[in-house]
Amino acid sequence: MTAAHSLNQEWQNWLDQNLERRCDPVELYQIMRDNGFSRTVIKVMMGDAFPASVEEKPKPKGTVDYEALANVPLGANRPDLPLKRFETDLLQLYTLENFMTPEECETLIRLAETELKPSEVTHSNGDDRFRTSETCDFVHIREAFVDQIEEKIARTMGIRLSYSEPIQVQRYDVGQEFKAHHDFFSPDMPGIYEQYTGEMGQRTWTFMVYLNSTPQGGGTRFTEIDQTFYPKQGMAVIWNNLHPDGVPNPFTMHHGMPVEEGKKVIITKWFRENGQGPMFYAQPEEARQQGQNTASTLESPGSRRLTHTQQAKNRKQARKLKKQQRKQARARRKK
Known part of the structure; x- marks a missing residue:
């Protein structure tokens, strides 16, 4: 039995015991919601005891x-690649091996090398060693190849490019890490939440790709389900930061573990709630068809101009966020 299944069983036992004691189902429902369970999962676990008073309201x-x-x-546009889902009800978590070729990975590493700088966090928790990697935002690199990778990720994700942040490269050398954290912005942090959600809204999906294979260490560990993925060149790890009802999912907590030998280089693309035009490629069939035409489309000059236009607003938002982060960092140093 996996740690995730064991955790689910513990909650099921707790739920059954309290229902048997005739505890208020609404109160039990709320406790489980506060602990990261989605409405859908709770409904299955509670069965006939699920309270009708918390039935889902129509979306405005x-x-x-x-x-x-x-x-x-x-992955509808890439039926040739083995998309694997991790078996748990706690979150949506996938891997996609060989998503990027070795040549694509090495090219991104080379482009990022001259732009790397110390990574930042959205807010300080007082731990200077919380995130010790180096980061490169491709927002300032006007390379057609970068646009091709952006488009490749968006089409594989099935969500249009305008609903995402520009890809970011992170490099971890020996001893460097990113301690356990969530990718979503916490609504429990007034001011910071509004600052970082802005016009684009909350982060939805994370699409991360390992650009190299790390000899030892450097795994990405999902702490709440005790699942670790180790860097393998070209492999993507993909997860939904939200529940199906839009509530941030605390079970997405993950730790970029310390590199013990060699280095780890990854790219990350975060998708958002808001963008321009339709969010999705209309149907899986459309995504597949567009995926088949991606290579020729991305090589055309017209396509490059369109990609830059789509990302212009995202680049502006990213620059604004970085400016705010630098301002906060200077303020902390003065204290």
């Missing part, structure tokens, strides 16, 4: 369709 017109986000046709 114009809001994000989180259920559609949770059911995006991931």
Whole structure:
């Protein structure tokens, strides 16, 4: 039995015991929601005891369709690659081996080398060793190749490019790490939450790719389900930071573990709630068809101009965020 299944069973036992004691189902429901369980999972676990008073309310017109986000046709344009889902009800977590070729990985590493700088965090927790990697934002690198990788990720994800941040490279040398954290912005942090969600909204999916294989260490460990993925060149690790109802999922907590030998280089692309135009490639069939035409489309000058146009707003937002981060860092140093 995996740690995730064991954890689910513990909660099921707790739930059964309290229902048997005739505890208020609404109160039990709320406790489980506060501990990261989605409404869908709780409904299955509670069965007939699920309280009708917490039935899902209709979504207001114009809001994000989180259920559609949770059911995006991931990998529909790449049926040749083995998409694997980690077996747990606690979060949506996938791997996709050989997503990028060795040549693509090495090219991105080379492009990033001259732009690397110490990584930052959205807010300080007082631990100077919380994140010790180096980062390169491709927001300032106007390379057609980078645009091709952006498009490749978006099409594989099934979500259009305008609903995402520009890709970011992180490099970890021996001893460097990124301690356990979430990718979503916590609504429990007023001010910071509004600052970083801005026009683009909350982070939805994370699409991370290992650009090299690390000899030892450097794994990505999902702490709440005790699952670790080790760097393998070209492999993507993909997860939904939200529940199907749009609530941030605390079970996505993950730790970029210290590198013990060699280095680790990754790219990360975060998708967001808001963008321009439709969020999805309409149907899996459309995604597959567009994926088949990606190579020729991305090589055309017209496509490059379109990609730059789509990303212009995202680049502006990223520059604004970085400027705010630098300002906060200077303020902390003065204290």
